Amino acid sequence: MSAFNMLVVLGSTASGKTKLAVELARMLNGEIISADSRQVYRGLDIGSGKDLDEYQEIEHHLIDIVEPGYEYNIFDFQKDVINAYEKISHKNKLAIMAGGSALYVDSILKGYRLIEVPENKALRAILATFSHEQLTEKLMQLKPNLHNTTDLIERDRLIRAIEIAEGEQAAKDSINDFPALKPLIFAIKWPREIIRQRITLRLKQRMEQGLIEEVAQLHAQGVSWETLYFYGLEYRFIAQHLQGQLSKNDCFQKLNAAIHQFSKKQDTWLRRLERNGTKIHWLDGDKNTLVQAMAVIAQLNNQR
Known part of the structure; x- marks a missing residue:
């Protein structure tokens, strides 16, 4: 029995996650599951950092699986990760999740x-006759260990929380069990000044590779400016430039600063994940991350 059945490679943007995930896949007979909320979209290549050339012969999942405009969400992601994990495991290979979007990664690690619970009009009609106290009591019956007490304050949130709780109960027998994951989690860290340099250099490279042209093409194919804003920083700022709201230089400077801020938020999320009890093995980005990761794996295997 292995000490782990999935590897997870985390780190802030431009930290080298894909490179390490590919190297680990080669060493350990693995396949990669992308945990990036934008790489699922076809055509969002440069801005989402797909770096498809890096994968070479390594099979990868959850990249280029939906068309732009489709509202891919966390429920789709979790279902797709479970399906990919089961396919990979069925081949006696190791799943390596490289990410990615904090909310998406959280949904797997937890x-x-x-399940996605649609609006239940019949239930809402019944709940409309309930007093606030009756609604609170009903929710507490459905979820006695409720942690999010903000749902108890507003009537609309109370009704939605009851709707979700009832939907989850009704679906309990029809949804597959979550796989028994034993993830081994790595996170790549860099000195702040070096990660800043890496972020700026990578943005320059992406602009040279045709990031502006990619966004223009997506819009020409029918993706609205509003949808492009939703696809994250690169697409939001380039869309503003293409609409004449920012000069090219201003676009680069503002986008670069925004990505630096985002990188700090990613670091904060990782530290919070660790404080909340998730075991993370930190790897120094300025040393050989593969050697460090394999040493952790060897130590775990020797302890068994």
Whole structure:
């Protein structure tokens, strides 16, 4: 019995996650699952940092699986990760998740299955006759261990929380169990000044590779400016430039600063994940991350 059945490679933007994930896949007979909320879209290549050339012969999942405009969400992601994990495991290979979007990664590491609960008009009509106290009591019956007490304050949130709780109960028998994951988690860290340099250099490279042309083409194909804003910083700022709201230089400077801020938020999320009890093995980005990761794996295997 292995000490782990999935590797997870985390780190801020431009930290080298894809490179390490590919190297680990080669060493350990693995396949990669992308945990990036934008790489699922076809045509969002340069801005989302797909770096498809890096994968070479390594099979990868959750990249280029939907058309731009489709509202891919966390429920789709969790279902797709579970399907990919089961396919990879069925081949006796190791799943390596490289990410990515904090909310998406959280949904896997926490190990509980999410379901999408649509609006239930019949239930809402019944709940409309309830007093605030009756609604609170009903929710507490459905979820006695409720942690999010903000749902108890506003009537609309109370009704939605009851709707979700009832939907989850009704679906309990029809959804697959979440796989029994034993993830081994790595996170790549760099000195702040070096990661800043890496972010700026990578943005320059992406601009040279045709980032502006990519966004213009997506819009020409029918993706609205509003949808492009939703696809994250690169697409938002380039869309503003293409609409004449920012000069090319201003666009680069503002986008660069925004990515630096985003990188800090990613670091904060990782530290919070660790404080909340998730075991993270930190790797120094300015040393050989593969050697460091393999040493951790060897130590775990020797302890068994």
